[in-house]
Structure formats: C-alpha cells, structure tokens
Amino acid sequence: MSHTKLTRRGVLKTSAGFGAALATPTVFTGASWASESGYMNAPGDSSCTLGFNVPQTGPYADEGADELRAYELAVEHLNGGGDGGMLSTFSSQTLDGTGILGRKVEYVTGDTQTKGDAARASAKSMIEKDGAIMITGGSSSSVAVAVQGLCQEAGVIFMAGLTHSNDTTGKDRKANGFRHFFNAYMSGAALAPVLANAYGSGRKAYHLTADYNWGWTQEESIKASTEAVGWETVSAVRTPLAATDFSSYIAPVLNSGADVLVLNHYGGNMVNSLTNAVQFGLRDKEVNGKNFEIVVPLYSRLMARGAGENVKGILGSTNWHWSLSDDGSKTFVRSFGTKYGFPPSQAAHTVYCQTLLYADAVNRAGTFNPCGVVEALEGFEFDGLGNGPTLYRADDHQCFKDVLVVRGKENPTSEFDVLEVVEVTPVEQVIYPPDHPMFAGGDLGTCNPGV
Amino acid sequence: MDAVILQVLNGLDKGSAYALIALGLTLIFGTLGVVNFAHGALFMIGAFCAVTLQRILTFSYSVIDETQKDFLGNPLKVETPYVVSWFGEATGNSIIDWSVPLAILFSIPVMIAVGFTMERGLIKHFYKRPHADQILVTFGLAIVLQEIVKAYYGANPIPTPAPDALTGSFDFGVLIGFGENAIIYPIWRLVYFFFALAIIFMVFAFLRFTTFGMVVRAGMADRETVGLLGINIDRRFTIMFAVAACVAGVAGVMYTPINSPNYHMGMDFLVLSFVVVVVGGMGSLPGAVLAGFLLGVLEAFASMNEIKAIVPGIDQIIIYLVAIAILLTRPRGLMGRRGVMEE
Numbered sequence: 001m002s003h004t005k006l007t008r009r010g011v012l013k014t015s016a017g018f019g020a021a022l023a024t025p026t027v028f029t030g031a032s033w034a035s036e037s038g039y040m041n042a043p044g045d046s047s048c049t050l051g052f053n054v055p056q057t058g059p060y061a062d063e064g065a066d067e068l069r070a071y072e073l074a075v076e077h078l079n080g081g082g083d084g085g086m087l088s089t090f091s092s093q094t095l096d097g098t099g100i101l102g103r104k105v106e107y108v109t110g111d112t113q114t115k116g117d118a119a120r121a122s123a124k125s126m127i128e129k130d131g132a133i134m135i136t137g138g139s140s141s142s143v144a145v146a147v148q149g150l151c152q153e154a155g156v157i158f159m160a161g162l163t164h165s166n167d168t169t170g171k172d173r174k175a176n177g178f179r180h181f182f183n184a185y186m187s188g189a190a191l192a193p194v195l196a197n198a199y200g201s202g203r204k205a206y207h208l209t210a211d212y213n214w215g216w217t218q219e220e221s222i223k224a225s226t227e228a229v230g231w232e233t234v235s236a237v238r239t240p241l242a243a244t245d246f247s248s249y250i251a252p253v254l255n256s257g258a259d260v261l262v263l264n265h266y267g268g269n270m271v272n273s274l275t276n277a278v279q280f281g282l283r284d285k286e287v288n289g290k291n292f293e294i295v296v297p298l299y300s301r302l303m304a305r306g307a308g309e310n311v312k313g314i315l316g317s318t319n320w321h322w323s324l325s326d327d328g329s330k331t332f333v334r335s336f337g338t339k340y341g342f343p344p345s346q347a348a349h350t351v352y353c354q355t356l357l358y359a360d361a362v363n364r365a366g367t368f369n370p371c372g373v374v375e376a377l378e379g380f381e382f383d384g385l386g387n388g389p390t391l392y393r394a395d396d397h398q399c400f401k402d403v404l405v406v407r408g409k410e411n412p413t414s415e416f417d418v419l420e421v422v423e424v425t426p427v428e429q430v431i432y433p434p435d436h437p438m439f440a441g442g443d444l445g446t447c448n449p450g451v
Numbered sequence: 452m453d454a455v456i457l458q459v460l461n462g463l464d465k466g467s468a469y470a471l472i473a474l475g476l477t478l479i480f481g482t483l484g485v486v487n488f489a490h491g492a493l494f495m496i497g498a499f500c501a502v503t504l505q506r507i508l509t510f511s512y513s514v515i516d517e518t519q520k521d522f523l524g525n526p527l528k529v530e531t532p533y534v535v536s537w538f539g540e541a542t543g544n545s546i547i548d549w550s551v552p553l554a555i556l557f558s559i560p561v562m563i564a565v566g567f568t569m570e571r572g573l574i575k576h577f578y579k580r581p582h583a584d585q586i587l588v589t590f591g592l593a594i595v596l597q598e599i600v601k602a603y604y605g606a607n608p609i610p611t612p613a614p615d616a617l618t619g620s621f622d623f624g625v626l627i628g629f630g631e632n633a634i635i636y637p638i639w640r641l642v643y644f645f646f647a648l649a650i651i652f653m654v655f656a657f658l659r660f661t662t663f664g665m666v667v668r669a670g671m672a673d674r675e676t677v678g679l680l681g682i683n684i685d686r687r688f689t690i691m692f693a694v695a696a697c698v699a700g701v702a703g704v705m706y707t708p709i710n711s712p713n714y715h716m717g718m719d720f721l722v723l724s725f726v727v728v729v730v731g732g733m734g735s736l737p738g739a740v741l742a743g744f745l746l747g748v749l750e751a752f753a754s755m756n757e758i759k760a761i762v763p764g765i766d767q768i769i770i771y772l773v774a775i776a777i778l779l780t781r782p783r784g785l786m787g788r789r790g791v792m793e794e
Contacts, residue, residue: 059715061606237756240767244710244719245465247640248754248766251457254635271608272710279637279709281620306711308610322522334523343522416522 039369040155040450041131047104048368050075050355051132053123053147054161056111059268060139062302063347067137067161068109069340070348074355077335078105085335089328089384090356094363101362112138116146123147127154133368134159136354139347141165141214148177155450157370159354162347164266164298166217169398170439175447176370178377178397180357181350182430184218185438187297187317188225190403190425195315199260199293201230206258208249208273210265211238218264220438222297226262234258239269246273250280259287262295270296271306278310299406302345304418311408311418318404320349320386321421329386343416353385357392371447389427395434397444403430453624453633458751460623464640464709466747467647468494471702472720473727473739474654475695481671481734482688485574486582488590491721492597493696496565497703498712499600500558501611505550508534549614551708558700566696570689593717601714608711613639618708639708646705650698651740657694658736667691671734726774732787742785746770 043049052071055064077085080097087095099105108130110122119138126132135151136159138144144163151158152174160168160179164187169179195203205226209219215238223233234256239249250273253261261282265273277283277294285292299316322333322343332352336344344352357377365372378394387401406419432439472494479487511530519527535543546553573592577585612618617638624634658664670677670684677684703712710716727746731738752758753769777785 059606059713061601235756237759242719244716247461247465248458248751251461252454252756254457255454255633268608268713268715275610275711276709279618279620279639281635281637284619285632285635302607306608306610306713308612308711310610337523413519413527414521 038449038451039371041127041133043103043131043133043368045103047106048100049130049132050105050107050358051110051123051126051130051135052107052137052351053110053112053119053126053135054137054351055114055139055143056109058112058114060114063139063162063300063345064112064137066302066345066348067139067351070336070344070352071107071137071355073336073339074352075105075107078355078359082339083331083335086328086332086352086356086385089331090360091383092360092364092380094360095356100359101366101368105359108132112140112143112147114140114143116142119143119147120150123150124154127151127156132156134358134373136358137161137351138163141168141217142212144168144179145172145213148172148174152176152445152448155370155448157358157373159351159358161351161354162300163214164218165214166221166438167213167442169396169442170217171441173396173439173442173444175374175397175444178354178357178392178399180354180399182317182319182401182403183398184214184221184297185225185432185436186403186430187218188221189430189432190405190423191222191295191297191315191317192225192229192231193429194405194423194425195226195260195295196229196231198315200290203231203260203290203293204234204258204288205231205260205262205295206234206253206256207236207262207264208246208253209236209238210241210269212241214266215264217438218297219262222262222264222295224438231260239265239273241269243269244272246276247280249273250276250282253277253282254280254285257287259290260293260295262297264297266298266300267303268306270298270300270303274307274310274314299419300346301416301418302347304408305415312410314408315422316406316408316419318406318419319346321346321404321406321419322349322416323421324386324404326386326388328384332386349386356385357382369449371449374447388424391427393434395444396439396442400427400431402427453629454755456624456627457634457636458755459748460634460636460640462748462751463744464644464747465751466744467644468702468706468720468743469724469727469747470740470743471647471650471698472724473731473743474651474736475698475702476724476728477731477734477736477739478654478691478695478698480728481736482667482691483570483574483578485577486585486589487574488586488721489569489593489596490589490695490699491717491719491724492593493562493565493699493717494703494706494720495597495600495712495714495717497558497562497700498611498707498716499604499703500561500700501551501554501704501707502604502609502712504554504557505547505611508532508547508550508553510534512536551611551613551704554704554707555701558704559697562697562700563693565700566693567689569696570692574692575689593721597714597717604714606714608713610711611707613642613708617642643705643709647702650701654694654698655736663687663690723770726770730774730777730784732784734788735784735786738784738786745785746773749773 054067076082108126112119123135134157138161141163144160148158158177166184209215263273282292296316299318304311361373361376365376377392380392383389390401403425405423407422409420476490509532511532513528513530515526516529517526521527620635620637623636727742731742753766
C-alpha cells in the first residue's frame with residue numbers, strides 16, 4: 001500500500017467540508033454538485049487520488065497484476081501520456097489528457113487478497129489515509145459486494161472490477177456502486193441459444209457448482225436459460241471452493257444419464273475440474289446417442305491457459321476479447337500490447353473502461369462529488385470502449401452491452417491465442433427488467449457523499 | 452456397485468498422494484523429531500521441477516515469419532524448441548512429450564539439494580526447541596518458498612500434461628466383468644497409484660534390508676544408544692531428511708498431470724497429510740501409509756451424491772470426523788507407538 005502524507009491543509013480542508021455539510025440544510029445540497037465541498041475526500045486543486053484495490057497476492061494475483069497494468073495505462077492516458085488509448089475512440093469526448101477536471105490523476109494501490117475482510121481493510125485505508133475519491137478493482141464477486149458496501153457507507157464511488165455474480169447489481173446493489181462487467185444472467189442468456197444450436201435441444205445437463213455466492217447465481221442463471229431452450233437439468237452438485245481434485249464429483253456424472261457437464265467454476269476450480277473431466281474421458285463418451293459435451297459458462301483467458309489443451313472446442317462466454325476488431329478494442333490492444341508485450345485480459349479491459357467512465361462522469365458532472373458522479377453515470381449511453389453501444393442503467397447501475405460467446409481454440413498460434421469468438425450476442429437478447437426475480441431483493445438506496 | 456468401485460479407485464489415487472506426503476512427514480518426525488510444516492512446500496517444489504524441466508525442454512529460438520502476424524499486426528515470431536532442432540521433429544517432440552516422467556530424474560538431485568540445505572541451514576537449529584517453535588519456523592519457510600515460486604511462475608495453474616501414450620482413460624469395468632463404459636478410469640491416475648506403491652515399497656525396503664536403514668531404524672528407536680556405539684546418527688538423519696524431501700518431490704512431479712500445479716498446491720495437501728500422520732500414529736511409517744489410503748477412500752465415498760443427500764456437507768468434514776473418532780478410541784492413532792510425543 002502506498003501512502004500519501006497527511007497534511008495540515010488537507011485536514012483543515014476536510015474538517016471545513018465536514019462542518020459546512022453539517023451546517024448546510026440538505027435542501028440546498030441536492031442540486032449543487034458543482035460545489036467542491038461537502039463530500040468525502042474532496043481533492044485539492046492540483047491532483048486527485050484514485051484507489052486501485054486488486055488481488056496482488058492469493059490465487060487471482062495474475063488477474064490482479066493485469067488489472068493493475070490496465071489502471072496504470074489508464075492513468076497515463078488520462079494524464080496525457082502514451083498514445084492516449086481509448087480516449088480517442090470513447091464517444092464522450094470530455095477526456096483530453098489533462099487529468100480529471102484539470103487535476104492530475106494519482107493513485108494508490110491495495111491488496112484484496114481475494115478475501116472480503118482484507119479487501120475492505122485495504123479500501124478503508126485508501127479512503128481514510130490516502131484520501132482516495134474513488135475505489136475500483138477486484139477479481140471476485142464476494143470482494144466486490146464487500147467493498148461496494150464499504151464505499152456506500154464511506155461515501156465514495158466504487159467502480160467494480162471483475163465480478164460476475166448477479167447479486168453485485170442485484171440484491172447487493174448500492175447507489176455508489178457501478179459494474180461494467182457482465183453477469184451470470186447475461187452469460188446464460190447469450191450462451192443457451194448457441195448451445196442449443198451447437199448441441200441440439202433435449203440435452204440433459206449435470207451441473208458442478210462452486211459452493212459460494214457467484215457459483216449459486218451462475219448455476220441458477222444457466223439452468224434457467226438452458227431449460228428455456230429445452231434442456232433438462234439432471235442434477236446440480238455443489239463442490240467446496242477449496243476442492244482441488246474433482247474426480248469424486250466427476251465419477252457420478254458418468255452414470256447419471258447426463259450428456260452435458262456444466263462447470264460453474266472459476267479460476268483454479270475451473271482449471272482442475274475441466275482437466276479432471278477430460279481425464280475421465282467425458283469428451284470421448286457417447287450418451288443418449290449424442291456426444292458428451294462440457295460447457296464452461298464463464299471463461300477467463302488467463303485461467304483458460306492453465307487448462308491447456310483441455311479447453312479446445314469448449315464453449316463459454318466472456319465480457320471482452322482482445323481479438324475484437326472494433327476501433328476501441330484495437331486501440332486498447334495496441335496501447336496495452338506495445339507497453340507490456342502481450343494482449344490485455346478481459347479483467348484489464350473492464351477496469352480500464354471503468355477508470356475512463358469514472359473520469360468522464362466527473363468531467364461531465366463538473367464535480368468529484370459522488371452524488372454528482374452517480375447522476376452523470378445513471379442512464380449514460382456510450383460507445384467506443386470495445387463492447388459496442390453500452391448503457392449504464394439507472395435502475396441497478398449495471399452496464400448493458402453485447403456479450404461474447406467464445407470457444408477454446410483448436411489451433412492456437414500463441415499462448416495468448418486460447419479463445420475464439422463464436423458469436424457476438426446483441427444486448428437486446430441479454431437485457432432483463434430491473435425487477436427480474438434473479439436480481440430481486442436489492443435496493444440502490446440513495447447516493448452517499450460521505451459527509 | 453460400479454459407482455462404489457469407481458470411488459474406491461478415486462480414493463486410492465487421492466490416498467496415494469496423502470500416503471507419500473505423510474510417509475515423508477513421518478520419516479522426518481521419526482528420525483529428527485521435527486514437525487515439518489514445510490513438507491507440503493517440498494511436494495510443490497517437486498511439481499515445479501516438472502514445470503521447470505518442461506520449460507527447459509521447450510526453450511526455443513524464434514524465426515520471423517513474414518506470412519503470419521502477431522496480435523499487434525507485426526510479423527509473427529515462430530518459436531522452435533532447441534530440442535526439436537537438435538534431435539529432429541519426431542524425437543524432439545517425444546522428449547518434450549515425456550517431460551513429466553523425465554522430471555523424476557531431474558527432481559531427485561534438486562530435492563536432495565533442497566532437503567539438505569533446508570535441514571543444515573535452518574531446521575537443525577530447532578532440534579532442541581519446542582514443537583511449537585518448529586511448527587512456526589517450518590510454516591514460515593513454507594510461505595517463503597511458495598511466494599518465491601509464485602513470484603517466478605505466477606499465481607495461475609500451469610498445464611503439465613502426461614505423455615500422449617498415457618493420456619486419456621480406459622475401460623476398467625470390462626476388465627473385471629462389468630459392461631462397457633461402466634467404470635472408466637484415467638490411465639495416468641492408475642500410473643500414479645502404482646508409482647506411489649513402488650516408492651512406498653522402496654522406502655520400506657531401504658529401511659528394512661540395508662545396513663544404513665537398520666542404523667536409521669535403530670536411531671529412531673533409541674538415538675542415544677546408537678550414538679554411544681560411535682555411529683554418527685545425525686549425519687544419517689540428515690540424509691533421511693533428503694530422502695523424505697525426494698519422496699515428496701517425486702510425488703509432486705507425478706501429480707502434475709492430474710491437476711495443473713500452482714504455488715499453493717503444497718498447502719492444499721499439508722493439513723490433510725498431518726491429519727493422516729496423526730490418524731496413522733505419530734512416527735509410524737506403516738500407519739502413515741495405511742491412514743493415507745484409508746482417508747483417501749473415505750473422502751471419495753463422502754463425495755458421492757447418495758451420501759451427501761443423507762448428510763449434506765459430509766465431504767468437507769469426513770476426514771476430520773474420522774480423525775476425531777480414531778483418536779478418541781485409539782489415542783496413539785492406528786499404529787502409533789507408545790512414548791512418541793507423549794513426554
């Protein structure tokens with residue numbers, strides 16, 4: 001964790017802001033977002049500090065490292081360095097390389113360790129000690145939900161990183177939190193028609209599901225969407241998150257009558273369960289007169305590399321892929337690839353976009369006040385960031401955009417060339433009403449400026 | 452019935468890993484009296500010996516191919532391993548294909564060096580210290596070792612496949628009279644099981660039928676008396692530490708095709724292996740092996756849907772429940788000796 005010096009001027013400024021907020025009737029604060037006081041960690045005139053909270057240790061450290069690379073690239077571009085990246089392709093042209101609202105962008109980093117309590121502690125430290133005005137990052141839904149809750153309480157904006165659970169913008173949604181990444185429902189909605197087309201309807205699916213929040217919502221989503229295209233769910237078995245050998249869970253699949261295995265696993269779980277399933281010859285098996293198939297609904301290129309040859313031909317979904325040919329994607333891949341020597345992951349892409357989206361929202365709102373930023377992001381429609389036309393829906397702070405269905409590539413040309421895009425599912429097919437049952441029970445509440 | 456046999460097979464291969472790690476732990480505890488929490492890290496280092504050899508064998512030179520483009524649109528650098536260049540495509544690719552079995556040979560000197568350095572450099576200073584100190588220092592060492600591996604190899608699992616000839620599965624059911632496709636089992640897991648049996652047999656034979664082994668066994672029974680006979684038992688125990696490190700290392704090498712290795716894999720096995728040692732009986736080599744296979748099979752059965760339907764979550768706690776039951780009824784474990792850790 002890096003630290004910023006606590007200055008006498010900073011303390012006085014924050015105290016003054018706090019006092020002013022207490023003294024001001026709330027009827028006046030609602031519309032006066034341009035006022036540079038009355039909210040948490042109001043930046044000085046020269047710089048503003050963003051907090052990048054990513055897994056630097058633990059099982060998702062490689063994803064965290066890629067997120068950090070993207071954040072550094074975004075900061076460089078916002079401050080006018082490098083080739084400017086997607087600043088030139090972003091449909092909103094408020095970002096001109098002069099920082100955010102004319103302030104140079106600085107950043108501090110924290111280590112989530114992919115643990116909710118550690119992630120909250122590092123976010124809290126960045127907010128309280130380093131004066132971070134916005135927290136972003138993460139590679140796990142449990143961490144995203146935990147940090148989002150903290151940011152809501154603290155009164156800063158949270159721009160989620162890689163989080164795929166429906167709950168992040170469902171039952172755990174918060175007014176100060178925003179998600180660019182897609183979710184489990186969207187994976188199911190995009191994937192099911194492709195699966196039915198590729199493998200036929202009337203299939204019998206057996207789910208192995210990581211036994212935690214994300215796994216449950218993904219299982220629910222994939223079951224609902226595949227059953228809607230005529231598949232039957234034979235069984236859904238929960239596996240411990242700490243499991244490393246899935247042979248005991250895969251053995252019953254062989255005699256279950258199922259002809260498709262759906263692996264609701266991510267990270268090391270996915271690598272091991274897929275490897276074990278292939279070892280047990282599932283892909284060579286014929287059941288009910290059909291070839292046995294395996295599906296991995298959420299793919300990560302970084303993780304897919306760990307499964308090696310086993311991913312070949314296996315269908316799944318992803319938020320973004322470096323092989324996309326739109327101007328935004330090509331520009332981002334060129335910027336990232338030139339700087340680091342390899343293409344960015346979907347985690348890198350989503351956090352880069354989140355940083356730009358936050359910066360642009362501040363510019364458009366004319367203030368760093370979280371409530372002004374919320375207002376600017378709600379209902380915001382944009383393009384040029386690699387996913388086509390996108391909407392940040394006001395009802396739940398979820399981005400709606402096209403979803404990619406991908407397949408493990410049969411003949412990769414390099415270690416990065418693991419997946420190929422099979423279909424770009426249009427946003428109309430993956431959108432859902434804000435009160436959809438899978439997202440029920442949540443309430444955004446009202447934005448919290450922190451004081 | 453076929454499901455039961457399949458779970459027995461699953462348990463045996465899982466138990467093989469437990470048994471090999473527990474065997475090494477018991478060797479170290481029985482000889483040096485040290486509770487070595489870094490033993491899982493030795494298993495992990497063994498696995499990364501396989502990764503390292505794979506990288507050495509695939510070390511390549513690149514040739515620019517103007518007809519192909521990389522992700523930035525530049526001419527593609529086509530990598531050709533030196534091994535393929537030196538030995539021809541067929542032989543070179545075969546050498547790379549068999550990198551995991553070859554890594555056994557590679558890992559033995561590496562593990563001897565690691566074991567010797569670990570024992571002489573750190574652990575010998577803790578022989579006279581309480582077990583709590585030994586646990587703390589070896590656990591700290593394990594964390595240091597895994598962080599070093601992570602810094603160099605990254606946090607994600609690294610695919611390390613078995614040779615093509617031993618990849619895939621075979622119909623075990625047909626061999627024992629069941630119908631086709633009733634019991635399908637991966638070839639490499641069977642290889643791992645027999646490999647584990649061979650290593651266990653060699654360790655027991657070494658201790659039972661060699662003079663060196665006889666002295667070590669005598670030292671395990673009464674270190675002081677053996678020392679009074681003028682035998683340098685400390686030196687032999689140091690060698691036994693290196694042998695235990697080798698057992699953990701080769702177990703790790705052969706495990707890599709079953710699950711892609713990552714820096715944390717040692718910790719995943721460590722706690723369970725300690726339970727295995729305690730259930731088998733502290734200091735008992737046959738007990739460690741027996742308990743390893745027993746708990747592996749029980750864990751596999753507890754994962755069956757039929758069992759979990761009756762007792763949800765049993766697969767996550769079965770080993771600990773059995774450990775409690777055995778320690779309540781046989782406080783020294785299944786084959787524990789009187790006096791071990793009882794002073």
